[in-house]
Amino acid sequence: MKQMITLASVCLMMVGASSVSAQTVYDLPSKAAPVMVHDGSGVVFLGKDASVYRVFSWNASKKADFDLLMTDIDGDGKPNVVGAGKPTFVLNHDADPMWYLDKGCDQVIVQDFAADNKQDLMCLNGNDLTIYTHDGQLIWKARMNTRLGACKAADINGDLKADIECQLGKNKFTRFDGAQGQVLAESTDTSEIEETVYTKTTPVESTEEGTLLKKDLDGDGTEETISVSKKEIVVSGKEGEPKKFSTNTKKYKRVPVADLKSVMANGFEDNEAAQKVVTDLNDKLANCYASQVRKNQFAGQGDVLLEVKVGAKSKVEDVSLLHSGLADQGVAKCAIGVLKKGKYPASEAGGKLNIRMFYTFADK
Template structure:
């Protein structure tokens, strides 16, 4: 369950506990009339991703796992099909620099104009070729990008009119309170109202009050009915960064503080698989014990990186170590890593080089390790 708050986006698990939260600041020019958080299927796999504009800019998958991010954010941020590949891409503009990234962070296009000063930018299918283009103010003229060439075309006059691309991700409680947009809660239509710090859930047919709850805020922010495996539940967000959870019968189940500020991110690194060959003691118990003894150091590498970039990925790393006659690691070969962080990969490799094994029996020995990286947020 995702909850979009003024301070970012948070995720609750099926037990109504906070799972993860991501800080997010809307910049003054984040796509202008466009949303600052999208919920879209970017790559056509029928799972929706969470896309944040502003600072930082990021993409999270449907499990709230970070895919990639831009820690410094974007002055202007647009989401759409700029390349005609049947997916959606991210356009980020900072100053005179324009970049387009795929859903997984691969850079498709980059342009940095010297001698230009870009003003407000718009997107639309200006060239009528079934993909989005970009037009930006530049003095009394505008620059036009159709992303088929290395640079833009300068045209006289202001940028053409455009239709803003909208997305409705939340149901506004203002409409619910008026009774013109009821919610289906387990087969019963209900409306919401807030007055004097009290939340009321009312049956739409006869006006019966199903539940009252003091929520401590002044306004309701959003509401949705979601079934996470325990039957339909009503999730209501208020203006104090809390989500209130109610069962189908109106019973209050939980109130969760989803403000990303003040959270502690707990890094978790585990050994999934470990083995060794051609060393004196290659038993599974001994080899796994050597790697397990370094887990605290691996975890510190991961935690340090997350402190610099909250969109550091979860994932795995597979490495092969070469061991000499004295049990020292002489080489680390990274066979796989989907962490996509050179700093994190380098830190883990340095810790792997510091390990000591039993002596190699045939000149050199080999050890292999698969590490899994994950995290949760706690208050």
């Protein structure tokens, strides 16, 4: 069992799996992505410029209690977006991918299983029941001899930690301690959890119909009107023609952006020449991200910090990853491979380069 990491508990909005075909617009407390539109094909986020900012699609689970949940999973006071299905994913309040499960989950429950002011994510897949922390770290995993049915979560022993009960066949149940995964009841006729209760729930602001929203997107004091139909998102309210966008997430193309923020060189006979080696590799470092983010929509955005150590004979001794803010590990792996092939200048005592890349994206 892995060491547990902290988790959260304020639900803001839950969209049932049965309502995936409806188009709904939501008012989000975000400057970068102040509006979210949800329909059966995915979610579309509008930016402060009243244009499409980011889009995501997934195969929503028909077995889950919800296909889209908004909750403060990491305890920072801002809502996260959790998608249930394949893949299963978590976005931060600005629509930045935080982490994802590529194989997805048949059922997802977000609850505080560790009683530490943050929330955890339960993933049910066939015989496997897995609990992850708010940032995607494994807490525990149980594999049963038979396929598990629908699960529910609630605190049944008063320890302030949610426990889990799953159907085992038609008339049997099995229960787990949510914090550590011990089996509390391997097979029993009696159910102790009536339903999963998402505490402190309040709806995200929208009209009763859910298809119309008025909001000042760019902070200039004038409200825009966002209306949603089956095929279109229309933004109007200022001078000029209304902006129209498709609700179909497959209509958009991902635009990756890579920025070489800094290159620090020390210990080389010519530090500037060592820096130039890295700047000349910038296009290849950028392509590491572009190739991944186009095939993995949840690759994420953020800084990647790398360190290159060069020996006395200009031979690369090591390239190490110091930090990655991305959800996809393939970007850093590719960047390490690019930097290993660099032709660096000589260094008597050994030279060192510290590189900071920033990767992000938009959908157009």
